[in-house]
Amino acid sequence: MWIVGFLLVLGPLVTLHELGHYLVGRLFGVKANAFSVGFGKELAGFTDKRGTRWKLSALPLGGYVQFAGDMNPASQPSEEWLSLPPEEREKTFQAKPLWQRALIVFAGPAMNFAIAIAILAAFNFAYGKLEVPPVVAAVQEDSAAERIGLEPGDRFVEVDGQPIESFNELRSIVAPNPGETLDMVIQRGDELRKVRFEVPTLVERDRFGNEYKIGLLGVASDGGELVPVGPGEALVLGVQQTGETVELMVLGIWQIVTGRRSVEELGGPIKIAKYSGEQLSLGWRQFVSFAALISINLAFINLLPIPALDGGHLAFYAAEAVRRKPASPRSQEWAFRTGLAFVLALMLFVTINDIVSLPILGG
Structure with missing residues (x-):
């Protein structure tokens, strides 16, 4: 049940997050080389008229979009990018104006927020407040x-x-x-x-x-x-409830940083799997409500100003807007490596935390 619940929650939410990036990128004329549901080996797929390879891959843990010209993890212009013909370069992510790149990056977390708001609004409309x-x-x-x-x-x-x-x-x-x-x-x-x-x-x-x-x-x-509430009020309530959840997340992190809550309360993929399976066993309403909560979590975490996350890219774009020029490729590369190391270390920590807290280990 844990595995089924985990796949049903995280797989669609991560894929829809990437779909947000894809849709706004397409709106601004950025070519996507590939959009994958899942990771790893391709099981099935097709190439559309725009040249995007849509594929279903072996590991159903989410998905990804690969934009043309996105040849390094930090999304920096490279020698390979500079060597592209001008007409191809114009369709790449790096060739777009700063504000368009920022909106493409923000679209992923925005999609997760929109999913949560839609779920909460639907519940408000169906059941009232x-x-x-x-x-x-x-x-x-x-x-x-x-x-x-x-x-x-x-x-x-x-x-x-x-x-x-x-x-x-x-x-x-x-x-x-x-x-x-x-x-x-x-x-x-x-x-x-x-x-x-x-x-x-x-x-x-x-x-x-x-x-x-x-x-x-x-x-x-x-x-x-x-x-009972109408659709408009249901939507407003959904936005308010999403905002309140974000406030609670900020408060919880602050309490952990200041020592008022234990770091043991941090959870990672194993806890998400555990809670997913538990909520799935309680029925579809509880499971969908939990999915809304995880969607808000994904949006919030991705917006943290940590290089390697969407928020890190947005922080660099904000600095570029203020300075009127981008940070040097070397500084971006080092920031990305540091951010990636931090994210991996945090994932290792919360995974160990999850394992220790499992009932079989006496947690």
Whole structure:
């Protein structure tokens, strides 16, 4: 189940990421020599009238697009590129203006964001949005809420400087911040009260034994109601939910960097495979929701300003726009090698982390 779930999640998402690059490249007249679904040996394929070889390859772990003239990993002009006839060179990636190259590179992560937004918007349209007023219905015994004196009927007005309009907004602030001290404004009758509290840490385990550290205030809502939404509002909600997920990713990375979360919470391909199989076993809705989350992860990671990733290329393009000239080929090559070494080291680390955390090894 792990393998099936992993292939069903990562294969299509990576292929669609590459399709984003291809479509925008084609829009700007860049020739693609090949577009492969999968890696390795070609199993089947055909060449279209534009000269692009579309192929199905043996390892179904994603895919790739190879643009004409893209003769080195850093996408730098080379002697081989300079030797191309002018009419062929004009169809290559390197020959295009800076803004077009930047859009072609950005199109991959943008495609992943668009996939996630489409999935979330579809769910919002199909099932509606849950509206839960930020009002306390019950207070858990011996909880942080009880210690700071919250009572049923209290209404949350503001937490950590952010206005609260729904119970979900309260949860999205408290849950990712275990151990943090937050300021809160509540309304009791006509009175506004300010309180400060430290968010207790709760270690939860799901049905598969996966552990999650979350912050818990200890209050319950009245359940709320599902409200139907139209396609426009569903799309807006999808964009908002995607943005909130990105904010949580940034917060999680910052908490790991500052030592407030353990590096053991970082996951790699083995954990993705494990969670993919688990979500697949729960049904298509849970699996598709998980695919949306992974799609956002792929977009976010690829936009990090690390050479060898899309974000690294975009960082070089931004520097080129400011300096009015590109960085030297030597500096780009060294940056690319350093970035590649960092990415490989990180992949090795998270893979070891994944293996150690497997139940069979006592994780």
